[in-house]
Amino acid sequence: MAKLYFRYSAMNAGKSTAMLQVAHNYEEQGQKVRLFTAAIDHRYGAGKVTSRLGPQRDAEVFDAHYDFLQASERVNCILLDEAQFLSAAQVKQLHQLAQVHGIPVICYGLRSDFLGEPFPGSAYLLALADDIEELKNICACGKKATMNIRMDSQGKRVTAGEQVDIGGNERYQHVCGRCFYTA
Template identity: 80%
Template sequence: MAKLYFRYSAMNAGKSTALLQVAHNYEEQGQNVFLYTAAIDHRYGVGKVTSRLGPQRDAATFDGQFDFFTQAPDVSCILVDEAQFLTADQVRQLHKLAHVRGIPVICYGLRSDFLGEPFSGSTYLMALSDTIEELKNICTCGKKATMNIRVSEQGQRITEGAQIDIGGNERYQHVCGRCFYK
């Protein structure tokens, strides 16, 4: 039975690396996978799933208007990077794909933003996913990192602003709950 999976973590825990590894594993067995990533994420080029370790693959992009159920190809597995940017309807479409068309869907994303507020896509993935898995990361203090903070160019914490501001290590840090509230 196919399922909808949500694999989440704070930033820099290896979500994209894990996605690329899953794609490789399916393809090594002669099965076809299809990769999606958010059109809004342009850090490494639009339509690229990129690991900070170096590996990169092309992917189809989704925006808020994309319909996964009607446009998804018939493949062995669908992999979605930056899943926090999905809409509620898109999460429902992916859930339906898994249960009606029998295609496993594995989504990778953040659970919350730099203020500790949930992303809409992550909220619905937590509600509808058949399997939810946390990928672990470590805070600089040594505890498990579960939160993200946004920082300025000078390294100062930013505590207001738009929920979405695309960036990498230069804009965000992963921290534990204790360090989040310092």
């Protein structure tokens, strides 16, 4: 039975790396996968799924208007990076692809933003996913990192602003809950 999976973590836990490995595993068995990433995230170029370790692959992009039900033709699995940027309707479409069309859908993304607020896509994935898995990362203090904080260009923590501000290690740090509240 196909499922909708949500694999989440704080930043830098290897979500994109894991997704690229899953794609490789399917393809090694002669199966067809479709990779998606958010159009809004173009840090490594438009339509690129890139691991900080180096591996990169082209992917289709989704924006707020993309209809995932059109993605169901002759595919064995759908893999989606930056799933926090999905809309509620898109998460429901992905759930429908798994439940009605029998296509496994594996989504990778952040659970919450730099203020500890849920992303809409993540909130709906937590509600609808048939299988939820946390990928682990470590805070600088040694505890499990579960949160993200945003930094400005001087390295000071940002505590207000738009929910979405695309960036990598230069803008964000992954931290544990204690460091999130005391940093």
